[in-house]
Amino acid sequence: MKFTDGYWLTLPGVQVLRPRGVADVRVEEDSLTVWSSTAPLNSRGDTLNRPLVTVTFTSPADDVVGVCIEHHQGGLDRGPRFDIARTSPDLKITHDCAADVAHVRSGALLATVRTEGAWGVEFSADGRVLTSSTARSIGIVTDAAGEAYVHEQLSLGVGEHVYGLGERFGPFVKNGQSVDIWNADGGTASEQAYKNVPFYLSDAGYGVFVDDPGRVSFEVGTEVVSRTQFSVAGQRLSYYVIYGPTPKEILRKYTALTGRPARLPAWSYGLWLSTSFTTSYDEETVTSFVDGMAERDLPLSVFHFDCFWMREFHWSDFVWDPATFPDPVGMLSRLKAKGLRICVWINPYIAQRSRLFAEGKERGYLVTRADGSVWQTDMWQAGMALVDFTNPDAAAWFTGYLRELLGQGVDAFKTDFGERIPTDVVWHDGSDPHRMHNYYTHLYNKAVFELLEAERGAGEAVLFARSATAGGQQFPVHWGGDCESTFASMAEELRGGLSLASSGFAYWSHDIGGFEGRPDPAVFKRWVAFGLLSSHSRLHGSDSYRVPWAFDDEAVDVTRTFTQLKHRLMPYLAELGEQAHEHGVPVMRPMLLEFPLDRGAATVDTQFMLGDSLLVAPVFTAQGDVDVYVPAGTWTSLLTGEQVTGPRWVHEEHGFSSLPLYVRPGTVLAFGAREDRPDTDWADGLTLRLFDLPDGFSGTTRVPSSSGGAPAYFEVTRAGDQVRVVASGTTAPWSVRVEPTGTTPAVEAHAAAGVDHVLVNLGS
Template sequence: MKFTDGMWCLRRHRGDTLNSPTISAEVTSPLEGIIGVKLVHWAGQVDNGPHYHITSATGHSKIDHIDDAVHFKSGHSKLTIKTSPNDLDFVWSGDSGQKLTGHSFRSIGRWTDGLYMEHEGYMLAELDLGVNEKLYGLGERFGPFVKNGQTVDIWNEDGGTSSELAYKNIPFYLSSKGYGVFVRHSGKVSLELQSERTTRVNISVPGQELEYFVIFGGTPKEVLRRYAALTGQPSLVPSWSYNLWLTTSFTTSYDEQTVTGFLDGFRDRDIPLGVFHFDAFWMKSYQWCDLQFDEDYFPNATDYMKRLKERGLKISVWLNSYVGQASPLFKEGKEKGYFIKRLDGSVWQLDMWQAGMAIVDFTNPKASKWYTDHLMRLMDMGVDSFKTDFAERIPFRNVKFFDGSDPLRMHNYYSLLYNKAVYEAMIDRVGKANSLLFARSTAPGGQAYPVHWGGDCESTFEAMAESLRGGLSLMLSGYIFWASDIGGFEGTPPPALYKRWVQFGLFSSHSRLHGSSSYRVPWIYGEDCSDVLRECVKRKISLTPYILREALHGHRACVPLMRPMFLEFPDDPNTYTIDTQYMFGSNLLVAPVFTEEGSVTFYVPRSSKDDSRGKWVSWFDYKKTYEPGQWYTETHDFSTLPVLIRPGTATAVNFRLKSPQDDPLDGLQIIVNGRLTQSDWEIEIVDPKNTHEVLNTIAVDSVTDGIIRI
């Protein structure tokens, strides 16, 4: 929200000249290197929450009073506050003493919309920006990757991938100067990122207080590590989830015969498939969600689940937290008070999506258990995972929640409760090592309930590129796993796009073929599409030892599997604006092809650590080398794309694997490119049966027979 008219004029009325409010500031440090400020106008307001959870500790900060300033230190981060009259100034600095950000002239305020009327008003904080400073993150955002110049509202919406709206809004941005800012407010947070004031980020929230934390890290990776320590560590996922997922698509017609035909087609074409997903119409029309297989199409679902299991498949089903009036669950939920209510106590209902639908109120523990008990029944039938769709259309006017939470603040926060309830129900039944979701919406802390996918994209190259931008932005917001709808959701992809998205999608952390009104099985686009898919799936499976190791590192340090280039190469200024390529883990550069003819331009980054270790080489041709610090333009057929191996690295692969769950040591090979340092000689091999555990640690020089040296 904008509050100024140019540099000099505030938007005000005459009443503002008569009375002046006061704002108090409370400074805290929940964890080392993180300093927070809470700005409070009126302290007498009722606070019904909810609030995003943060982790805190003590004993890592100290305060010094020197002359007319207070110096608040936490690790290598320092906040200096000038306290002389009429000269209030906040300055954050890092270990070098260089300013990170701060509050300079006229940068803290309170705006109201009238003198005598009841009003909520807004709190405003403006944080300084430096020369050439770039900003990133704020959740899964599909517009420009660098957020400078944008206006961003943190408010979950179902808007597809081609608009400014987002399913996954995270009030955290990462700066190229080595710090991040997390706004701890679960309601609507508005940010003007160098768009209202060209030297500032303006942050405003409705209400009487605003709390934010400046997280110093020095490097982008360290900022993300500390952000995760504050808001929650990312959880790991089972190894089988890295295999290919196939769905029925959304509005297509399907039954047991259709599904079986798809599975036979994959088997006959030798395309590995790990997970089959039943989308919305596994339930009867108008009854979403009744959490019952439609007997007209699946007359004996329990037996059919067994037959699918005999094929070695995991099973996923679609659900949301909405209950249509025609669902048998509606009457029970209404009678027991399990739905979000209007102020008069009646059930809040809507005809948009499902006729007369209600929404489960997860602030009610009994409602949560009621809902998840039905999921337990489905897991007993053989379901292994749930696609937790929607949760963005949460009402916030004239409604009330069971626990009395502020509806405005519950709008975004609801997705956490929804995903948490389903995820923890899975843990109760199958354990953490085998639990994961396929979730669309989220909020801060949601990295604990993986995986998340990119929502409804169109079947175009442009949508493929915007999906990548969204994924990379989410990866800079505390998340380590992400997927897109391979081929695009809306429309039917032409064969060239299908094959290029397959290449990209199988170099994502998770890979799912999914559409809306058309199937995504490859042979309907041509048997050459089947060939491309087969090669891409088998290549990803061969990379399982590498993927599991990188994921475990991501869990420990909040480093995503798909990494924006500057996250891995912060010393190369050319990487800070690149959004059409990424690092897949620490060793592999991937540049998806976004053109029908196969032309692709990509950048090979520089690193002082890497430059003495050799050259980058092509995954497909070890004789093909690339110089660091150079741009390249190539044309690729559908058998390849730019995938480069970083110099000075050892990458664990196993070309014998038939699935990610197989023994990684039987046939293990190490691809070594260039000269290794001593710290690179040991590689952790993660147990595919428990991705939290290390099965073995391989000393590269002790397995010379298994090493492919480039």
């Protein structure tokens, strides 16, 4: 929200109080509190009728400093609140009266507060100022309607870029944008977003998390071009500054505060196929899709039933439509006998015709208005109500019906919607309805995910969720929502995924081919390559099917090629999943995460890194023209073996079965033997593909177990012309392939079952 009219004036009716001088300082073991008057205090009389701004500094973890700015402190904290994981940081707080400064040091991050003269706070690390709060940064605001707000403005350096703020489909770099953190069902073609996260990542070595689940307004260089402003309604604003120094480290520390993603089952990485939304289908249709995939040698892992598995006007009642699915248990058994997992669509809205409506109303499980009546609307489903997940009994009631579906053979849920949450309601636990608007999705997805973990076990739970806020990364996977079936929408989806990855979310998917409309065959085929090189891959549309043969024969071949490739990449992808779970680093990564010092990578939003080693540049044209930014070094195409040296932009042309897919120099790529499914023994028949390893290289490659057992490890070293690989944790046969470099041919060595090491002489 903007409050000023240029630099000197405020908007009509707006009044702003700012800290002008420090009146008092209190140092405690775990906090620093500073009281600042809003005008100079030259005499005792100046303390009368004079508001104070209270600013408190704390630290929940090393390299993180929390700041709480308050005007009046007598308000009610009705919740909800983000769950912040607090540890015991290396914290030191001092007040240097002689130097007129106070210091809060947490790990390597230092906040220096000026205690005399104009207000000022500097956040620094390793002798470098990261960002600062200046004399005009803090504002206690009253607008023309008498509403109260608090804002902070943190400085932006020359050439600094800001990323994140959730899944946003506009420009990847947020400088120059005004962003409201407010979940909405707006598709992918607007400034609205399904997944709003009040966290931004700066390439200057820090991140900022605003600890408020309600509407947070960000002005990234738009209120003051040299600052990022964030504001909230009310009398209190809390935020955390998180020191990196690298983007990966910032995300690691941010997700340590807000939650790391769960481990995902191996089968979830395979190809998902949907009925699509409003298409006509029954068991015969579903079976024809599944058998059609098998007949064309198209590996399929998950079949998804979208909305109309239930009867119209009954969503959600979790009853199979008897007209189209008279034997759901038998049908699911028949599908699972074909090696498939099953996903079904749900949402938290209860139509008036649903069997759950009267029951939920009677038990008090539905959200109500102030007069006690059930909140209802005709948008989406006639007379629908909303499950009140702040009531533990309501959450148990809702998930109890889902448990019945699990008993029928369902494996996963597509947790759709959760964005259009009203604010004129009363919640069971007394939560503030404005703060619950964004937070509702967190409770919804948490309830469903925890049910799956309880019933299927840790590591077997997976969602296909659309909405989220901070902390939602704990309940993967999330997909990009409703997009058009065009190249432009394909690009906006990628920008959304990059933005979400910059906001702490490790996994992400999208509707291959687009959702709205029927894609041109060229769009579909290009999107297939992009989709199957994403962390998760789903064929889904609105009013048309997405089976590949509905487009042309080449679409079938392209789908087969990239599905098989993804399966062979599973040892590598599974390790990326482990890194996400352990450290919060996303599987799909913006270029800046891997190349934070490369200014050429800072603004690239048409490609991404799949983990640390694979560069993927989707093709956004029918004819195959694509520009790809290649960082420093000699990169090798995984598909053709051709090499290109960076840093530079390269223009290429690709057929539908190809795209720029480059392997980073110095990579040991774990490449699987099986291409028919994702959930196999990844170490059995594994090939370690070595790309341009420098002399003196030493590293260890971990290959997780698809069954949750102990991983296998491969220690790789190079000394001169000799490469040595030592295996542990597996007795299966494996191989080493040193990929060609320049005029040097490929060299291979094979280890039989039980052999724990090989030596490879380069050039022989």
